[in-house]
Amino acid sequence: MTAMTASLPPQTRWWQSRVVRRFTRNWLALLGLAMITLLTLACIFGPALLPYDSLYVDLRARFSAPLTGDHYLGTDPLGRDIAARLLMAGRISLMVGFFAMLLATLLGTLVGVIAGYSGGWVNAVLMRTVDGFLSFPTIFLLLALAVALQPTPVMITLIIALTGWMEVARIVEAEVRSLKEREFVMAGRMLGLSRTHIMFREILPNAMGPIIVAATLTVARAILLEAYVSFLGFGIQPPLPSWGNMLNGAQQYLGTAPWLAIIPGAAITIAVTSFNFIGDGLRDALDVRNDTL
Amino acid sequence: MMTRPVIVPPATPAPETGAEIALSVRGLTIALPKSMERRFAVEDVSFDLRRGQILCVVGESGSGKSVTANTLLGLLPRAMKTTAGSITLEGREVIGMGAEDLRDLRGRVVSMIFQDPLSALNPLMTVGAQVDEAMAAHGIGTPDTRRTSTIALLQEVGLPDPALMYHQYPFRLSGGQRQRVMIAMALALEPTILIADEPTTALDVTTQAQILTLIRDIQRRKGMSVMFITHDFGVVAEIADSVVVMEKGHVVEEGPADRVLRAPRHEYTQRLIAAVPHLRGDDRPKPAGAEEPPVLEVRNLVKTYASGSALLRTRRVVPAVQDVSFRLARGSTLGIVGESGSGKSSLGRLLVRLMEADSGQILFEGEDIAPLPEPKFRSFRQKIQMIFQDPFASLNPRMTVGTILTVGPMAYGVKASDARAQAHEMLQLVGLDRGAFGRYPHEFSGGQRQRIGIARALMFRPRLLVADEAVSALDVSIQAQILELLERIQRETGVSMVFITHDLRVASQICDEIAVMHKGRIVEHGPPSQIFMSPRSDYTRELVAAIPGEDFQRGAAAVALT
Numbered sequence: 001m002t003a004m005t006a007s008l009p010p011q012t013r014w015w016q017s018r019v020v021r022r023f024t025r026n027w028l029a030l031l032g033l034a035m036i037t038l039l040t041l042a043c044i045f046g047p048a049l050l051p052y053d054s055l056y057v058d059l060r061a062r063f064s065a066p067l068t069g070d071h072y073l074g075t076d077p078l079g080r081d082i083a084a085r086l087l088m089a090g091r092i093s094l095m096v097g098f099f100a101m102l103l104a105t106l107l108g109t110l111v112g113v114i115a116g117y118s119g120g121w122v123n124a125v126l127m128r129t130v131d132g133f134l135s136f137p138t139i140f141l142l143l144a145l146a147v148a149l150q151p152t153p154v155m156i157t158l159i160i161a162l163t164g165w166m167e168v169a170r171i172v173e174a175e176v177r178s179l180k181e182r183e184f185v186m187a188g189r190m191l192g193l194s195r196t197h198i199m200f201r202e203i204l205p206n207a208m209g210p211i212i213v214a215a216t217l218t219v220a221r222a223i224l225l226e227a228y229v230s231f232l233g234f235g236i237q238p239p240l241p242s243w244g245n246m247l248n249g250a251q252q253y254l255g256t257a258p259w260l261a262i263i264p265g266a267a268i269t270i271a272v273t274s275f276n277f278i279g280d281g282l283r284d285a286l287d288v289r290n291d292t293l
Numbered sequence: 294m295m296t297r298p299v300i301v302p303p304a305t306p307a308p309e310t311g312a313e314i315a316l317s318v319r320g321l322t323i324a325l326p327k328s329m330e331r332r333f334a335v336e337d338v339s340f341d342l343r344r345g346q347i348l349c350v351v352g353e354s355g356s357g358k359s360v361t362a363n364t365l366l367g368l369l370p371r372a373m374k375t376t377a378g379s380i381t382l383e384g385r386e387v388i389g390m391g392a393e394d395l396r397d398l399r400g401r402v403v404s405m406i407f408q409d410p411l412s413a414l415n416p417l418m419t420v421g422a423q424v425d426e427a428m429a430a431h432g433i434g435t436p437d438t439r440r441t442s443t444i445a446l447l448q449e450v451g452l453p454d455p456a457l458m459y460h461q462y463p464f465r466l467s468g469g470q471r472q473r474v475m476i477a478m479a480l481a482l483e484p485t486i487l488i489a490d491e492p493t494t495a496l497d498v499t500t501q502a503q504i505l506t507l508i509r510d511i512q513r514r515k516g517m518s519v520m521f522i523t524h525d526f527g528v529v530a531e532i533a534d535s536v537v538v539m540e541k542g543h544v545v546e547e548g549p550a551d552r553v554l555r556a557p558r559h560e561y562t563q564r565l566i567a568a569v570p571h572l573r574g575d576d577r578p579k580p581a582g583a584e585e586p587p588v589l590e591v592r593n594l595v596k597t598y599a600s601g602s603a604l605l606r607t608r609r610v611v612p613a614v615q616d617v618s619f620r621l622a623r624g625s626t627l628g629i630v631g632e633s634g635s636g637k638s639s640l641g642r643l644l645v646r647l648m649e650a651d652s653g654q655i656l657f658e659g660e661d662i663a664p665l666p667e668p669k670f671r672s673f674r675q676k677i678q679m680i681f682q683d684p685f686a687s688l689n690p691r692m693t694v695g696t697i698l699t700v701g702p703m704a705y706g707v708k709a710s711d712a713r714a715q716a717h718e719m720l721q722l723v724g725l726d727r728g729a730f731g732r733y734p735h736e737f738s739g740g741q742r743q744r745i746g747i748a749r750a751l752m753f754r755p756r757l758l759v760a761d762e763a764v765s766a767l768d769v770s771i772q773a774q775i776l777e778l779l780e781r782i783q784r785e786t787g788v789s790m791v792f793i794t795h796d797l798r799v800a801s802q803i804c805d806e807i808a809v810m811h812k813g814r815i816v817e818h819g820p821p822s823q824i825f826m827s828p829r830s831d832y833t834r835e836l837v838a839a840i841p842g843e844d845f846q847r848g849a850a851a852v853a854l855t
Contacts, residue, residue, distance in 0.1 A: 191701030
């Protein structure tokens, strides 16, 4: 009887785990991760390192093209440094994306766990609410709300989160519904654990995989939505820069100064595709069914 | 009946020539991916399947028996590679054969029956269409002739009303009927070799007996060669002509069934055969608490499942537990045996209040707990605990063993340090090392996990343990250890047990009394001596007769007694 206890395998560290191994084998996901890390670091530290402030108006160098003169990425119609504006805008856009994701994921998870675990009429009410939210055209809702409310970054974040939590809720609800039939949940009930304990401490950690994947994809979606609304002029208001309203300002100079549109557009594309790559990589890495070691 | 096989000496160097051998495996070695605990799934495995015989490949989980079978059909998972050896099927070398040739071989020369007939059948195709498809895929016959031969096959495997069965979907069939369909599919192309990978493991004991007889009959009628993979020596005794025993990827013993069963030479085989639960007909000594008032008394318990809607007239009512009554003395074990659908698991769930009874009483130490609302019942939870069937599903994979053990007591306000101390004590009681405390469940084997599950149930020092198929998912040698552990725990703590199982042999090992359930009712109740030696109800008699390898067991038991 004691002989068997000696044969415990060596403990594996988290970086040796299968998930990490499989994620790091996906080079697109790694590229995405690297790009996002670079972009984030640049947005945090970049503005302090650049020679010009994002609001400084250099009237003599209006419309200067990228890599001419001492403005690395050129200037806009008012002579403001685009590199500085791009990174300041990145702060806003990434923050909006991140916090919108955080709020959407929290709300979606909460609703999903409660609906999935409770079942019955609680499930019916919550999930039909989800369906109700899903039936609104997102862009229309976003624009209507942005027109009616003061479009500060905080408000834009809230509005985007409000249109993005349903997907998470659905994923979590399905996951929890299948998890609650597992024997360890029954064992928890046998031990007399409270419902909240079972829902959030026993079941939730087991649903983290799909939640993380959904969250990553939600960031991408939130960044895109913010850019969309700001581009239409109802989002982040100038002079506060965001990638979306930089695009807005570039419209009328598309023929004469195309870099005004290309540079923020590229930033959006890089951020969104990177998050999508990470999301796809995580989904493949966390998916146990796809078991090719 | 064909002649008994000649003894094939272990490690035959050169393959025998001629038409005698249907399948020959020589020096087969299959590498595992680097990250696995051992380097080879199977190493230097050699054996012969003689024409017109049944060869049983026996071993516990991880012995490499299924890997070997899959290699024969070229169905290895991509991560595994055959590194050495040869497989000759009817004179043709399989290793290194192209995908097209292999496909041609499958079904026509060799075909396979799987363990789980539900997941091996396509739920969206009728039974007839699936059998038909096997023939159509190899371009045999016209739709009309195929239809005729499909119906003939369904008849051959003993399905009732084959013409009607042709149009049924798998979900309408019972487990045994599905396995018959699988066999019909495997026979569709008249293969000369049939590989059966644990074909009866998922079935009830009476169904298992029928399927074994069917395979035996068909094999004799058609003169097929059968390679039968199993972990159960009872099944081996029923069906095998010769036996190959595998352990950790090696063949440790081979020979004719009679010889291996009666006089196993290798130590591992001896251990395996000794671990097979014998049907014990004797009663255990009466526990000390027999004269006291019972710990648990159940009176007229009823539970019915209803589905569908009364309004739409789709309502279906399934009586799960009907009018069940019994008493359980302090420190004793009541076995509840029955086949799937007998209501034994529902009864277990009712006893621990994971489910509400429709009517009836559950008197625990004299108090009726059946009508108590959950908050009031909560104080009883500590005294009534459960051990679950699946050691892989019953432990939360995201929690350390320490958390799993202490979370319950701490929810009742036990101090963290006390709970920890008790967890260490319980780990020791169930035979696990202190180091287990900080580990995660996936780091343990099935048997070790089941010990953790038992430790969790014991954390509250319960008066009543309900064990629902607690050893069914384990290998026989582990099974024996866990039964021993439960017995020791009962001796040391005086806990009473309700032991639910489908396996009569296991029940006979551990129970003071046994209740046999059938269709929600207890059809017979009594001590093991009565149930196994002189059963009174027809159903019990049928169950006992269906236990595989009964004669061999009786023989072994007789030997053990002298």
